[in-house]
Amino acid sequence: MDQTALNLQKQILALISRGVAQATTEAEFDQSARDVFAFQYERCAVYRAYCDRRKQTPQSVAHWKEIPAAPTSAFKDFVLTCFPVEQAVAEFHTSGTTREQAGKHFLATLELYHAAISLNFKAHLLPDFARLPMMVLTPSPEEAPYSSLSHMMGAVMEEFGADDSAYYVEDGQLHLEKLVRDLCEAQWAHQPVFLLGTAFAFVHLFDHCVKEKLEFEMAEGSRAMETGGFKGRSRELSKADLYVLFERLLGIPTTGIVNEYGMTELSTQFYDATLRVGKRTDWKAVPPWARALVIDPNTGREAADNERGLIRILDVANLWSMMCVQTEDLGIAQQNDSGVVEFEVLGRAAGAEVRGCSLNAENIVVE
Amino acid sequence: MSATVETIREAVSRTREARERVQQHRTTDAVIAVLAQAAKNWLAPNSPWRKQAAEYAPRHTGFSEAMVQEIIDLTFGAINYESLGELLDRELGNRRVLDEFCLRGRVQSRAIPPRLLVHFLAGNVPMPGIVSICCGLLLRTANLVKVSPRDPVFPSLFIESVREVDAELADCAASTDWSRGDLALTQAALEDADGVIAYGDDHTISALRQLAGQQVRFLGYGHKLSFGVVAKEAMTEENLPHLAQAAAFDASVYDQLGCLSPHVYYVEERGQLGPRKFAAALADAMAAYQARIPHGQLSVEEAAQVTKFRTGYEFRAASDKRFVVWNSPESNDWTVIYDDSPSFIPSCLNRTIFVKPTDGYKRVLDAIQKIASNVSTVGVAPMHERAVGFAGDLARMGVHRVCAIGQMQRPSLSWHHDGRPNLADLVSWTDLG
Numbered sequence: 001m002d003q004t005a006l007n008l009q010k011q012i013l014a015l016i017s018r019g020v021a022q023a024t025t026e027a028e029f030d031q032s033a034r035d036v037f038a039f040q041y042e043r044c045a046v047y048r049a050y051c052d053r054r055k056q057t058p059q060s061v062a063h064w065k066e067i068p069a070a071p072t073s074a075f076k077d078f079v080l081t082c083f084p085v086e087q088a089v090a091e092f093h094t095s096g097t098t099r100e101q102a103g104k105h106f107l108a109t110l111e112l113y114h115a116a117i118s119l120n121f122k123a124h125l126l127p128d129f130a131r132l133p134m135m136v137l138t139p140s141p142e143e144a145p146y147s148s149l150s151h152m153m154g155a156v157m158e159e160f161g162a163d164d165s166a167y168y169v170e171d172g173q174l175h176l177e178k179l180v181r182d183l184c185e186a187q188w189a190h191q192p193v194f195l196l197g198t199a200f201a202f203v204h205l206f207d208h209c210v211k212e213k214l215e216f217e218m219a220e221g222s223r224a225m226e227t228g229g230f231k232g233r234s235r236e237l238s239k240a241d242l243y244v245l246f247e248r249l250l251g252i253p254t255t256g257i258v259n260e261y262g263m264t265e266l267s268t269q270f271y272d273a274t275l276r277v278g279k280r281t282d283w284k285a286v287p288p289w290a291r292a293l294v295i296d297p298n299t300g301r302e303a304a305d306n307e308r309g310l311i312r313i314l315d316v317a318n319l320w321s322m323m324c325v326q327t328e329d330l331g332i333a334q335q336n337d338s339g340v341v342e343f344e345v346l347g348r349a350a351g352a353e354v355r356g357c358s359l360n361a362e363n364i365v366v367e
Numbered sequence: 368m369s370a371t372v373e374t375i376r377e378a379v380s381r382t383r384e385a386r387e388r389v390q391q392h393r394t395t396d397a398v399i400a401v402l403a404q405a406a407k408n409w410l411a412p413n414s415p416w417r418k419q420a421a422e423y424a425p426r427h428t429g430f431s432e433a434m435v436q437e438i439i440d441l442t443f444g445a446i447n448y449e450s451l452g453e454l455l456d457r458e459l460g461n462r463r464v465l466d467e468f469c470l471r472g473r474v475q476s477r478a479i480p481p482r483l484l485v486h487f488l489a490g491n492v493p494m495p496g497i498v499s500i501c502c503g504l505l506l507r508t509a510n511l512v513k514v515s516p517r518d519p520v521f522p523s524l525f526i527e528s529v530r531e532v533d534a535e536l537a538d539c540a541a542s543t544d545w546s547r548g549d550l551a552l553t554q555a556a557l558e559d560a561d562g563v564i565a566y567g568d569d570h571t572i573s574a575l576r577q578l579a580g581q582q583v584r585f586l587g588y589g590h591k592l593s594f595g596v597v598a599k600e601a602m603t604e605e606n607l608p609h610l611a612q613a614a615a616f617d618a619s620v621y622d623q624l625g626c627l628s629p630h631v632y633y634v635e636e637r638g639q640l641g642p643r644k645f646a647a648a649l650a651d652a653m654a655a656y657q658a659r660i661p662h663g664q665l666s667v668e669e670a671a672q673v674t675k676f677r678t679g680y681e682f683r684a685a686s687d688k689r690f691v692v693w694n695s696p697e698s699n700d701w702t703v704i705y706d707d708s709p710s711f712i713p714s715c716l717n718r719t720i721f722v723k724p725t726d727g728y729k730r731v732l733d734a735i736q737k738i739a740s741n742v743s744t745v746g747v748a749p750m751h752e753r754a755v756g757f758a759g760d761l762a763r764m765g766v767h768r769v770c771a772i773g774q775m776q777r778p779s780l781s782w783h784h785d786g787r788p789n790l791a792d793l794v795s796w797t798d799l800g
Contacts, residue, residue, distance in 0.1 A: 049686035073679035078686075297670035299698065308667045310674060328675050330667065355429055355517055355669070356624025357490040357566065359592045359741055361676065361713045 001083065001108060005319075008039055009112060012316050016115045016289045020123040023340050024288040032316050033064035033291070036323045043082035046074075047322065065293060065302065069312050069326035075103030075265050080322050083108040092148035094264045105148065105265050108320040114155055116268045116317040120287050121156050124271035125225055125258055130192070132221070134165035135182060137174060137197025137205070143167075148264045149227065153196060161194075174201055176208045183216050183250075192221035195250070198228040203237055206245040217251035223275060224252050227260035239282075254280045261345050265325050267317035270343075283334070283342040290315045292343040294333040295326070305334045311343060370545040372555040375511070378541035379483060379559060382509035385538030386482070390507050393536065395465045399451045401533040402501050406446035408528055409439055416528045424520040425663065428491035430622060433660040437620065441776060442494045442521075446501060450780040455505060457781045458791040465506065468799045475799040480506035481562030481584060484793070487513050487547070487575060489566040492625045493521035495588065498780065499564050500525060500540055502790050510540040511556055515566075519544055547571065553578060562793050564588075584793050588785050591626035591743035592713065594633065595772050596731055596757070597645060601748040602638030607648050610748055613773025614645075615652030617746055618720045619701070620776045622663055626743045627775050630714040631721040633731050643691065646705040646722035650693030653701040653718065662700045662718055669717060673699040676715040680704045709734050728757040732764065739764040743785070746772040 001009075015024065015032060024032075038058040041048050047070060051057050056068045070080060075094070079085050085106050090113075094103035107113055134157050139147065141154035157165045168179045186193045195202075202224075209215065224246060237245075239259070246252045255274060261284050262269040270284040270292070286292050293312040296303040303309035311331040314324045333343040354360065370378075389398075409416045417439050424435045455462035459478050461469050468475040484503045488496040496515070500522060503510035514522045523542045530537030545552040547567075553575075557563070562584045565575045572587035579585050595617065601610055618629050632649065634642035665673065677694060680702075684690040689707035701718040709725055711734050725731050735742065745761055747754045750771045758769035767786035768778065781789070 046682075046686045050682050053681065053685040071675065071678045071682055073675070074682045077679075077683055295674075297667060297674040297699065298665055300674070310671050326678060328671070330671060354568065354590065355491050356621060356628075356716075357492055357495070357588075357590050357626045358624055358628055358630075358716060359590045359626075359713065361672075361715045 001087075005039070005043075005083070005108075008035060009109065009319055011035070012112055012289065012319055013115055016112065016119060016287075016317060018288065019119050020285075020287050022288060023338065029288070029291060030064045032289070033067060033314055033323065034058065034061065036316050036319055037061065037064075037067045039319070040082050040323060044080060044322075046078045046080060050074075064291065064314060067314065067324045069324040070322040071326045072103060072263070072265055072328055074322075075105060076101045079104065079106065081106045081108070082320055090151070091146060092151065092264045093146040095147075103265060105321055107267075112317040112319055113267045116287070116289065116315075117152050117155050118159055120269060120271065121152075122160065123287075124273065124276050124285065125156075125194070125223065126160055127276045128221075130194075130221060131160065131162050132192055132194040132223075133163075133186065134161040134194045134196060135179065136165070136167045137169060137179070137195065137201035138167065139169045139172075140167040143170065149198070149262065152262070152269065156196075168197075169201070174204050176205065179205065180208070180212075180214060183218070187216055187218055190219045192219040192223075194222070195224040195252075197226060199226050199237070199239075199242060200228070202226055202242065202246070203235060206242075206249050207235075209249045215249055215251075222250070222252050223256040223258070224250075225258050225260055225271075227262060259284075261329075263313075263325070263327065265318075265322070266313060266315045268313075268315045282344050283336070284344065285342055286340065289317055292331075292333060292341060294331055294343060303333070306332050308332055308346060311345065370543045370552055372551060375543065375545075375552060375555045376558075378543055379509065379511055379556075382511060382539050382541050383483065385535060386507060386509040389536055389539055393507060393533075395455065395462050395505065395507070396452075398505055398507060398536060399448055399455070399462070401529065401536055402446065402451055402504060403448040404532045405525070405529045406443040408531065409443040416524055420520055420524055424493075424518070427516070427520055428493075428518050428663070429665070430491065430663040431661045434620075434622065434663060437660055438493060441620065442497055445494075445777065445780055446497070451501065451505065453779075454502075454781040454789065458788045459794070465794075468797075473800075477797050477799070478794040479797055480508045480794050481560075483509045483511065483560045484562040484564065485511045485513070485556050485560040487563070487565040487567065487571075488515045488518070488522060489571070490515055490624070491517040492621050493518055495566055495784070496522050497525050498789070499566075502564075502793070504529070504536060504539060506790065506793065507539065508562070511560075512540060512542040513547075513556065514542050514544050516544065550578075557583070562586075564793075586787070586789075586792055591785070592738070592741055593627050593629050593744040593746070593775060594631045594711070594735070594742070595629045595746035595748070595775065596725070596728065596754075597632060597634045597748045597772065598728075598751070598753065599635040599638030600751060602634065602640040602642075602645060604639065607640060607644065608652075610772065611645065611648035611652040612655070613748070613771075614649055614746075615656045617772060617775040618649075619653060619656045619660070619718050623714070623716045623718050623720070625776065627778065628716065629720065629746060629775060630716070631711060631723055632772075633709070633723050633725040633734070635727055636724050642722060642724040643705055646691065646703055647693065649720065649722060650701075650703040653693075653703060653720070654695065657695060657700045657718075665699060665717060670699055672715045673702070673717050673719060676719060677702045677704075680706075711735050711738055713738075728753070728760070731757075732760055736764075739766060742766045744768040744770060744775050744778075746770060746775040748772040 088106040092105045144150040291314040294303045294309040296309045330346045464478040634645045684692040691705040694702040
């Protein structure tokens with residue numbers, strides 16, 4: 001890696017290492033974001049071509065909000081890196097459906113990636129510095145080397161998990177018997193636990209509990225982190241309904257559940273501040289090294305506070321790929337009391353009502 | 368006001384009483400004249416019906432006011448004495464079979480309409496619903512019309528415009544609305560129905576078909592898609608501006624949300640001008656159409672879909688020369704995507720159109736193999752002998768309509784919608800002799 005790149009990585013690492021509590025000023029973030037933009041414009045030819053097409057270049061962009069966003073689909077169509085891809089130390093793939101090509105996120109180093117995971121996770125899931133047995137309802141990173149979620153689980157388990165932490169998905173199977181046995185043991189021992197997994201994995205667990213007439217009362221201090229949608233892999237539940245089940249079947253109150261918003265294409269995850277502030281909230285906190293924007297898809301410009309639009313993320317920890325990513329998720333944003341923008345995720349941009357009588361890209365399957 | 372079981376039953380009984388009177392005192396020819404006059408009354412620039420539709424339809428349909436005006440011209444311009452008469456004559460052999468026994472071959476026959484026809488309208492494209500109501504009135508049957516929440520305006524206003532000409536005939540049709548999910552109301556509507564015309568997605572159609580039961584004559588129209596094919600003979604310097612304008616019209620009307628709206632134009636290579644030239648000319652024509660008839664306001668979800676689609680292709684086009692994207696500046700009004708790959712890709716619609724090169728008709732047939740059963744209309748240019756051969760191949764694949772580009776959105780009143788007659792499947796016959 002050349003010195004310019006490493007210097008920039010060092011600068012960003014310093015920013016992330018300040019932690020979550022101290023917000024970046026607008027000027028501070030603007031400087032970092034534009035530095036990274038100039039770097040990525042120079043190093044990634046595909047991105048540069050897109051910026052040139054839009055006439056938004058490091059010379060013309062005067063504010064971080066004007067930096068062009070790479071759509072998530074671009075991670076499927078191109079190798080989006082700012083380094084020779086054969087030097088990648090890790091690559092993560094989006095799950096998607098089989099007929100769809102996977103989006104790929106390549107990393108030159110894991111330093112920024114791990115720094116972003118660690119500090120943010122600690123602040124939002126373990127504000128009390130608890131060291132709990134982590135019960136992870138995903139495959140291990142060894143089993144799923146291309147899953148960014150498994151990778152993150154591996155990183156946080158290694159750093160924060162008690163010795164008896166474990167993964168409960170093996171060979172694509174959620175081991176419900178083992179999970180139930182371990183939950184029983186922890187309950188008898190009054191040992192608080194930390195459950196982590198996708199929303200659909202939890203639905204499978206809860207369906208099993210209902211079928212087997214199991215109801216747990218996990219020790220105080222137990223908590224859960226749930227993430228992701230359902231993608232047809234279990235019956236779909238609203239978040240509110242899911243959280244009722246956490247309370248009824250595991251004894252984990254809604255103030256003990258944190259929702260994570262993460263994407264394969266990003267390095268930084270976003271959590272609601274429920275555990276951190278001790279009060280249920282759906283707003284996602286944005287750590288100081290990132291920004292979230294909600295874009296009005298009708299105008300392409302930033303939506304007003306609390307107006308729905310497409311979520312766009314700027315994540316300077318994504319130095320090696322694309323800092324500015326246009327997601328396909330709808331959401332709203334607002335400024336919190338300290339003037340920091342937070343956002344709420346309202347779901348995928350797919351599935352709009354069919355207004356006319358034509359089939360469209362969303363409701364016809366070709367192939 | 369939303370319907371209740373009582374209001375539905377009452378509407379049914381009112382329309383049935385009106386039917387009895389109308390059957391005694393109106394000939395089919397008189398009904399044709401009434402409907403033709405009602406439609407004509409919409410077309411005048413200062414028509415009160417036009418004015419009301421322009422005022423109320425945009426907020427429900429999502430179309431701009433200028434588009435509503437265009438839709439009025441398209442819809443009511445197609446309904447006149449000749450086209451209505453032709454519809455009956457073509458489907459029943461002779462319009463008078465609805466009035467009396469007529470000689471058909473060696474036997475005299477009379478067509479007996481259903482007693483109560485229930486119409487389930489869907490979506491925001493008014494034409495099918497208006498034609499449906501016309502068919503019901505031509506048959507002088509009782510009509511209960513469940514309007515679409517996306518267009519409660521046109522069907523109700525049309526019935527009112529018929530009332531202005533002939534109040535008793537208009538009494539044969541009642542429009543109302545309820546949620547299709549409200550089973551009790553749907554069942555109440557179907558209680559005495561012996562004919563049903565239903566529009567909607569496949570799921571809705573099959574659910575209604577099941578509810579209606581075996582004895583009911585049921586016409587179901589599902590969601591479809593369309594595309595166009597430009598042969599190399601049409602790709603001349605002289606022809607292109609006119610062709611592009613016609614293609615832009617077909618792709619822009621109804622903001623491309625109708626089942627006759629093309630998703631893709633395949634353009635044959637080796638013409639005087641190439642497919643990319645067609646795409647560029649189409650983009651100019653889309654812009655010109657937008658300047659005259661703006662796109663309606665999109666919901667956040669719809670706009671997000673268009674943005675997602677368009678941005679993905681813009682990103683590709685910036686560095687992959689197999690793609691070119693032309694789009695309206697600053698907004699999602701229209702997008703033309705040139706894509707070198709011949710495979711059929713459905714558009715996100717809302718005036719987002721693909722242009723793809725092809726080696727000829729044969730290749731197009733290969734590309735659409737998998738979606739052939741979903742195709743409504745294929746637009747062609749020019750309509751020459753080779754295109755007629757192509758139409759034959761399309762017909763064998765299950766495509767129901769092939770027409771000239773520019774005419775995709777103007778089916779004749781007596782076209783075979785989804786390959787079937789409009790009226791003939793609703794009547795039964797009594798033979799004399």
